[in-house]
């Protein structure tokens with residue numbers, strides 16, 4: 319898949335919650351082909367302490383309006399600076415990067431899409447894709463509390479959504495792996511993106527139920543292109559670049575103890 | 577249009593900009609962003625005789641105006657390179673140069689000898705300055721005797737252009753450069769990364785898996801310019817300058833200090849098309865300053 323470096327234009331900025339920003343970017347030309355689960359590397363301007371680009375998942379691609387959505391959590395200086403972008407400003411983006419989630423396997427397959435925190439971001443695009451391809455995605459989203467649940471209306475417009483919050487302010491109380499849907503229903507496969515402990519526990523559930531499971535990793539990256547070998551993850555085939563061979567891996571290919 | 581051609585001993589380059597080892601993969605990773613043939617030379621990933629897994633993750637941490645890495649020469653070994661990678665890069669019409677590393681004299685020599693046999697690799701860059709591997713690597717590059725012996729061993733088996741990459745982590749880089757020249761190097765390139773360290777104060781642990789790593793990016797540029805300037809006064813072989821170059825103006829500093837060509841490393845991560853932009857920018861700068869040729873400015877500092 320061809321990669322591009324482009325100055326995209328900020329078309330919309332919104333704040334689903336004070337700690338997050340949703341940027342919708344556009345271009346004069348149609349946006350290039352992308353796959354769900356791929357990511358972009360953005361250049362942060364005006365932040366002297368942010369030297370490297372920042373990897374951000376593709377949250378959603380609206381082909382009709384030619385918009386690329388990025389859902390960003392403000393953690394450090396770079397992401398805070400991104401949250402200050404104004405409509406009409408430019409953002410330099412290298413994309414699309416990485417492999418992305420598995421393509422649809424068969425019509426009607428039931429795919430559980432698990433997202434935790436800002437890890438929900440790539441699940442929106444993937445859910446939409448699976449639905450369009452005739453699969454039956456189901457979302458299971460976890461957050462600290464009600465306010466941390468993001469883009470709920472969009473998720474609900476695509477497929478059924480199950481929720482857990484750690485404080486019980488919405489959905490079931492606890493972690494995603496404690497949700498009752500996991501004991502009541504079965505799935506053909508699972509995709510998960512979120513904090514590592516969450517992905518490990520989902521992987522454990524997948525192993526117990528013999529369900530294929532893929533995880534999306536967020537290792538520290540420098541080039542994003544498979545050139546520097548900084549972002550490696552240990553796999554059964556040795557150290558591989560998360561930015562190029564990943565970020566999505568079959569959990570059985572990793573050396574995690576689940 | 578100024579004449580940008582430059583010579584590094586036996587090789588002629590259409591322009592003085594090369595991509596630095598370890599930051600540009602095998603070039604192919606950047607083919608969507610730049611026409612590789614518009615780059616003066618591409619120095620591919622560090623290659624060793626035997627495959628190496630490299631160090632554990634984390635291997636990278638950002639710093640003020642730069643980054644530290646401790647990749648540790650992860651590569652599939654020279655046999656794999658010759659069989660699988662060389663066929664894919666051999667027809668790229670620019671100087672494809674292999675960066676060679678090792679832990680023993682024999683490893684260095686054997687690896688260089690294998691690459692000597694590859695027709696479309698006109699030069700090697702001998703890395704005697706990697707700070708991220710336990711044995712060998714930089715150990716050879718920090719003493720004049722070590723540097724002399726490894727270059728001598730390689731010179732005996734390698735008959736094309738031999739560029740030796742120097743470490744700034746030494747007391748006198750000029751002394752090392754002279755030793756390398758005496759041992760038969762055709763050119764030197766400098767600098768490799770500067771050893772550094774970052775600590776996570778909450779965990780009270782170093783961030784990198786092996787505690788230390790090599791600093792690169794704009795943070796090291798002034799050190800690199802100083803090294804080039806010192807080495808230019810110490811040796812008569814050509815110098816390839818690198819360290820922190822982001823723009824054409826950065827590159828011009830290196831030419832004035834005495835470099836005949838430059839390499840760009842970390843900047844490729846910020847702008848994957850930077851190599852070609854800097855080459856164009858050097859041309860524009862020369863034009864603006866009434867220079868007809870790059871050679872007009874090499875080593876031309878005012879007294």
Ligand SMILES: Cc1cc2nc3c(=O)[nH]c(=O)nc-3n(C[C@H](O)[C@H](O)[C@H](O)COP(=O)(O)OP(=O)(O)OC[C@H]3O[C@@H](n4cnc5c(N)ncnc54)[C@H](O)[C@@H]3O)c2cc1C
Pocket residue numbers: 357368370371372373374375376389390391392393394395396397398436439440535536537538539540565
């Ligand atoms: C493939 C991938 C997809 C991602 N998708 C999203 C997303 O959709 N939304 C989102 O909000 N975040 C996402 N992230 C995480 C995001 O890249 C980091 O939060 C961001 O880089 C932090 O930058 P900062 O300057 O604000 O923070 P800093 O102060 O620089 O760092 C804070 C923390 O952010 C992480 N981080 C910093 N730099 C990098 C880097 N170069 N690579 C990876 N992690 C880094 C580290 O854990 C660090 O401790 C993704 C990361 C990866 C690797």
Ligand SMILES: Cc1cc2nc3c(=O)[nH]c(=O)nc-3n(C[C@H](O)[C@H](O)[C@H](O)COP(=O)(O)O)c2cc1C
Pocket residue numbers: 546547548596597598599621622623645647649675703706741767768769791792793794796818819820821839840841842843
């Ligand atoms: C991720 C990374 C990997 C590197 N790997 C190598 C290597 O394999 N061999 C080598 O000689 N230098 C290696 N280097 C050093 C660079 O080639 C260069 O000397 C250094 O980064 C300084 O230049 P820069 O500031 O333009 O990056 C590496 C640098 C980085 C950042």
Ligand code: FES
Pocket residue numbers: 538539540541542543544545546547548549550559560561562
């Ligand atoms: S970030 Fe450079 S190889 Fe993955």
